[in-house]
Amino acid sequence: MKKYESILKSKVQTKDSKSKLHPRNRNRKRYDLKALIEVTPELENYLKPNKLGEDSVDFSNPTAVKLLNKALLKHYYNIKYWEFPDNHLTPPIPGRADYIHRMADLLAEKNFGKIPTGDKVICFDIGVGASCIYPILGITEYDWNFIGSDIDKESIGSANQIIYNNDTLKEKIDLRLQKNSKDVIFGIIKEDEKFDLTICNPPFHSSTEEATKGTRRKIRNLTGKTSKNPMLNFAGVSNELVCDGGENKFIQNLVRESKKHSKNCFWYSTLVSKQSNLKGIYKVLDKVEAEVVRTIPMGTGNKSTRIVAWTFLTSAEQKEWVKERWKKQCD
Template sequence: MSVEKNILHPRNKHRSRYDFPELIKSLPDLYPFVATNVHGDESIDFSNPLAVKMLNKALLKHFYGVSTWDIPANYLCPPIPGRADYIHYIADLLAESNGGIIPRGKHIKGLDIGVGANCIYPIIGHQEYGWSFVGSDLDPIAIKSARAIISVNPQLKDEISCRQQHNKQHIFKSIVKPGERFDFSMCNPPFHSSAVEAQSGTRRKLHNLGKQRGKEQVLNFGGQGAELWCEGGEVAFVRRMIEESTAIADQCLWFSSLVSKSASLPFIYSALKTADVARIKTIEMAQGQKISRFVAWTFID
């Protein structure tokens, strides 16, 4: 009998513990990375970046029908259950203004700010709800990788497009075209304020996994600089996002961003008040032992 992780969204396909025999059936390449842990359960070594990437490949193939997925070395390899949660809560948000019915199909258009090399949010959003997506990123290698994933999976080909942001000071500018409309935007912002802080977070994560290896720094989920940190951290990034959203207030129904630190919320609420938004929603999500949340705002009453 599978044990449910009640903390995840009710529609999340990852509420039960990973069924490794089934995942291995979908992706035999996962087999060498699976072993029995100290609790007598089958698992992988989550401090091994290659094992984490192989688990993601298996999950995407088994649950979302994505047969080919890969990312360049040292790029962010996100935990899929938590990413799926954000998508499902966005679906609930859209349902609120649709008579309680989740809108499905390609006419629902999402914008993923910082799509990354992994393209996870558009993949899950399209495969779960049929939505179409635009993904943006500063990093040309990330854009190239996301486009490669889309091009080799026929079901994604005409549903997801990627645009490179060429100005690191801009978020929506030059990405959202005149007259273009989105039902929602989403973002997993860089939440550290410096490279030093990001490295400290890496050390803490490895220590919690019990896998510190001397001075070696291996971030099991990877991540390039722009994926992990920006000047001012998540507060500065989300504030800039709020400021820019005022210029396209009628082009997107719901703007949203993950907020990693609860201490960031007062500053973000203050910026939203200044922007004179019509509604604000803060939706909490629990992933493992970590509580996360996203803040959503709309200018449309």
């Protein structure tokens, strides 16, 4: 097995910062609750003292979590409309933003340290979800264009409504329905289509029972209490959280399918929540003969995760890609 390169986490931090977050993350410092309540007044109804007696959001309550993230998008990203059905996954904005920033850094490595921005950069979001969160962040931060796929029609419809009601997102996102639930990218990518990176937040659990156990554990960590019938504090319909074989099988399928489109994309990538899955993922990446594989540590609060990214492009092909797609716009 080849030696896998790892990108070290930044050590830049301040007293009030969430030190694991990327230096460019707008939510690196502690939440400014006063500013967030000004843009989303309902959030004030869901504050409660933390262990230090300070006002904090009730993270065990899904309504509170959704209002917090809506406020973050309004205050920091100028997103005026962010509505989607309550049964869908509410993504934590700081963690999602970190993924975008770290992939931007990965693109910059091959572009003389300068992050490529603007319309010529196309990002493929596998499983865009009802919240459309990765396109929102990628467009706001770097003005990238996006392709977003999902197997759920309701998610596609909801994401389209978010795009329609925010002028900054219009003409920037192409949403596509994945009609075959067994495929990840097959049927979505056109034969001659090029995109600069893929991002993916795969279903984490292999069964509903496993998802429920995870929620109980999360609530216990947040509140110190045990719940027999917990509500997911970030919600999520079944296809967002559960798939046959869980995260491990989903990512291995993605890797195999990416081989068939090896020259369509510069960097494929995915989140990998379970460190125990890395060995199997690396094994499949060896089998499909990925040219370069990177493992990028990431984390928020007490949670640690990582991005695994890979490319099939040779060094010469990478240089040609940069010259043809990014160089002119970055000069």
